[in-house]
Amino acid sequence: MTNPLSKLSEVFHHHDRDQEPPTVPSESQVYPGTDEAKVQYRARQVAQDAQLSSVQPTQEASSGDVPPPPYAPPPGLPPDMSAKAGPGEYKSLDASDTPAPLNGYPRPDFHRTASGLVWQSLNGPWDFVFDDTDTGLLDFWYTQSRLPDQGKRTIQVPYVFQCAASGIDERGVHEVLWYQRQIQDLRSSEAKERGDRLLLRCGAIDYHATIWLNGRYVGEHAGGHVPFDLDLSDAVALSGYMAENTLTIRVYDSAFDVTQPRGKQYWGPKPESIFYTPSSGIWQNIWLEVVPRLRVADGSHGTILRSNDIEKGVVDARVAVQGRKVQEKCSVEVEASFYGVPVSSSGKKELNKSEDFVRFDLPMRLSQEALSKLPAALLQDAPLKDPFCWRNNTALWSPEHPALYDLTIRLYNSTSGEVIDTVQTTTGMRSITWTNGDGTLRLNSRPYFQALFLDQGYWPTTLLTPPTPTSCKRDIQLSKAVGFNGCRKHQKVESPEFFYWADRLGFLVWGEMASAYNFSMTGCERFEAEWMAMIRRDLNHPSIVAWTPCNESWGYPDLGGSKRQRDHLRSLVYKTKTLDPTRPVNDNCGWEHVCTDLSTFHDYADARGMRERCGDLRATLTRGKNMFLPAIHGQDGVEDDEGSRHMRGAPVFCSEMGGVNIAVKNDESRQGNWGYTTASDGQDLLRRLEELLMATVSGGHVCGIVWTQTTDIEQEMNGIYTWDRKEKMPAAHVAEVMDRVKKVYYDGLRKHW
Template sequence: MSWTENLDHFRPDFFRKGLPLNDDFTVLWAPLDKGWRIRYDGENKGVQERWYKSEQHFAGGRGKDIIIPNAPQTQASGLTPQERASVPNVVWYAGHFAYPPDAFTLGCAFIKFGAVDYEATVWLDGQQVGHHRGGHTPFEVDATSFVKKNHKVFIAVQVKDKVTDLTQPRGKQYWKPQSESIFYTPTTGLWQPVWFEWLPTKSRIINAVLTPDIDRGTLTVDAEFADLEQLQSPALQVSCRLGSFPIGRTQRLIPSSSDRSTITLSLALPGSSPPDELIESLNKPGSTILPTQITGDAWNDGVALWSPEHPFLYDVQLELLDLGENARHAQLDSIMTYTGMRKISFEDGQFKLNNRPYFQRLVLDQGYWPQSGMTPPDDKAFIRDITKMKELGFNGCRKHQKVEDPRFLFCADHLGFLVWGEMANAYEFSTSYMERFTQEWTEVIKRDINHPCIVAWVPVNESWAYTALPTSARQRDFLRAIYYLTKSLDPTRPCVDNDGWEHVISDLLTIHDYAPGEELRITAASKEKLLDRKAGKEVLLEGSGKEYTAGQPIILSEFGGVAIDLGRTHGAAGGTESWGYHTARSDIEFLSRLKSLVDAVIDGGIVQGFCYTQLADVEQEANGLLTADRQFKIDPVKIKEIIGRRSRFDP
């Protein structure tokens, strides 16, 4: 089966395999994307009037049909232009779901939400069952007591999204009535999938963190469980395969007093080269994960390494077992996931992938589409985007001011594409902001920590919300705290505290510079000039190790921004003029400007990688290499010749 078929599941990176019940494998989930209604609540009276009690509050002219998961501001939602332009701070969704009549006796059931922007409260059959704050991270509600055969459960979701609240993490969602400059149409409500998941027992695997170690050739799995008290002898079993070749299997009893278990599994095979049967397994027709010859950068000490050039992935199955003599089900839960054996390190001023210097050629990816906003138009949109980025010569992207749908990361893992994981920022610093940001950023890291494609974390961009960072010890302390929180949750990746400038503590020294090529050439050839003020701001703040340390690789994490053919208008942006950092009036002029910029960076011999602004046009921002609907503006072969020029840091 091709990995692309798993995109049908909304968490293809971590999903439940059907359990062997009644000599058959039973499906354990179903999408909830049909039959939804939306009702605006500008007066915030829905709770008082108990809209959550009955679908009658959404019937007829009281509500409208909506196509989820598309925000009501988008054309893909199916709402009228007037309805899209008048979304209030409070909206309600209503729908139904039912348990499959031929399914097994239920143990537990959950409704899972990929992301709801911004604050959601959920009712089932009139009873409140859950609440979540944070517009980019998933949550679930327990539906077990409501699910019965031949019964349709009524679900109501109230969403609060105050567009003008600048302490609310929002990314590029604008707080003014009309989009302009680098800011876009807001997103409210259900913008990632909703689905129904069930199990025959309450005992289950909740989460697992997979930590690869290429130096030791091991994979450590730290799994978390729920409701183990009823089991006689619970155990965790971890199995790994590479292609169809079995690598190893380990089983461990779970202590009776614990809800966690940790297993370290050796993945290293003996010998200096892969066994013949493994090579045969990986090179069978239709395989997409292997080179024709397995070389040193793909195979090291018995381990297949993950990289953009060779995206080897080990399939991992996690099983919760009950080994007691009288156990009704030996296998209680089964999760299918995967890992990439790769290592990110930085030393001697160099960024390294798998212990080798690696030059990052990134592109800024905003993740917006003209008809559907932050929601992809279909399941294969992420594959098309990554494929086109690679055609342009990039080996990765900085996912900018958006925590992307996990299916994008799944595709990047399989296609071999680096990703910088970035938080959507707020624009005003306060106690409320700190609480909101800490909660959501923690959830982001926990959700995405297992993806090998992610090679850096970026909690803050360009001091957004930190307007007094040079003079406010409080703001600097919180930024430092976020850095250490990130490193505590994930010590395996670098953290960029504040991308662009005003660094307090950072593993990578990242700089934003939109100067034209001739000016950038002077800057990129000198460490002193690279560390000069950018956009009127210090690159390093006092008290943060003002002197540059040789261990920090320098990355030009934003540059370029050349718009082609300015002067067009975009209806989605309210008819505003197109915008860009610079202007090129022809294809020839654009290619000349792009070459001047890239050559300046590479000829300087100091910068370890770059991130070009940007992949695609978004509303009025027209400095994309692609149009908003993902068409190449210029021959990608010509762009790849420029972007792909070798640097002295390439192996």
């Protein structure tokens, strides 16, 4: 029987535009600020590195770049709202000798302090077997200390078997995979007596993972894009605390099930059009970590830091704990500092007996004494009188000035007063407003033109997995080098390292999940579980400024006539807003909006077509595929669903455009040459880029754009950079174009105001 979805790509060929091809200007990049600011920041980093010297990874981390100071140049939107909101002049900085943050610890954005951070990377060689006949469970492979010799090979984790870096590089269909390796209990005798737990922490395993330790079932997880933790402590104890323990993981990942969220992983025999090679199994970091039995929870387990109230200058902190026994007394304290200068402390607050969290407002305003201790160079780059940098002595986060506060969270035993757990993280004070009624999308109360890339996060030899701990940093730097200030992360839940660097480098991100391609109860339940888990993991990052649950009606094939499908999409919007009311929700990116804060549209027309559409608001909202939906009436003529419409004054955003490819000679990284339109060479691509963007923005109705795309990917060759991250045209020339485009937008605002 023919798969009715086998030709979906022919439909999407005319609709979706998304990509993230490669690029390669130098690994180093912008280090803004004056020499004094650099010295101050380097001193701060040296102090942090010294403090973290007792971190215990077992695998040497790849080298990377030094984070920039909290303030990156140049000032963002000057008082006259001129176009100088871009990254300015970029210069190379040789960072070959600088390590990845925290020696490669996979969650540098939320970590225990040096004395409490004991972990071991499980990246590296594992025994690996394809179980194409699915006999491993029946033959009890999980009870054996060795997988069957027949067909066994070595795979390099966290790279999927479909990519070259895994050491296997096989593109055939294999739906059942087995992984196995030996591990040791990292806990000292004192830690065991104290009750510390040994966790297996998995960044993402696609799709359904079942885990055993020494033949004992530990747990399982369905969902290929979000993290999960499993406690190995009891299994280790039941095994008699052996010196070597056998960790076995079985993964099931259907190659064809379109109710399984898969994003751009194609279910056909060969990648084509805008769909790419699948990724099965372990594809993000996997590691062991020793944690206190009673501990501070991360975002995935309930800690929420809302930092959008820049007028009051407070963080609405909800700090959750895990592992609490019934009526166990404990308290939480949070301290904030900026550039090493103490800012505020919450004081200890006792947890209620009925709740495993506490809430309080944490002040972020710096006193005059604290301000006097900041480096003078920092205040020169970000003057206190600039309301885009400061608000009532509260430092503000933006792409131009990514100011981050350091937070230290301590958990106490209320009976003994002992510190049980200490965690360090960061937050950035910034506000996003979209209900201004004037069509603007505002950052820190100021209209802000979002120039975003469609970014899909693929690499030539590793596919979805970043090749090194600083690969995500490099991609952000490449994007900023050409004048873009953010990205729409498309059909992918990116590795946590990406958001760590986005916060520090100043890079706006629209969060998006991988779509399923069938509307059913199974598909809805699967998608919703991962969607909410993704938001919980990432909502504490100031760099994230919008959520996109659906793209181009993928998974909702009949929004025009099905109230049921509309209701489910609405439910995702409402649940998202319940968990995070501080960011706009772009319900269905591109068209057929059901319940949206942003009126987004996709259009890959040429410059003439974009000018005709974007020159008039009515044309913008009505041309092309339906942006909004008509009412649905029952057989009796009664209205079942009122439909949707553009909210007057809501921001209008061209969230996909461009997609222009060129042929680059003698480029072995290219496997095809697919694009929406074709330029003759780099100079022609640059010309088309400017013409398209000017045509889109000059009408004065579009407040931001998403250009398809950052890099080429496999056969889709319409990136600004090649798949191996090489320039197709000088980055400085693209940045100049982006400056001119931003100027047109801001000049248009001044005319209307």
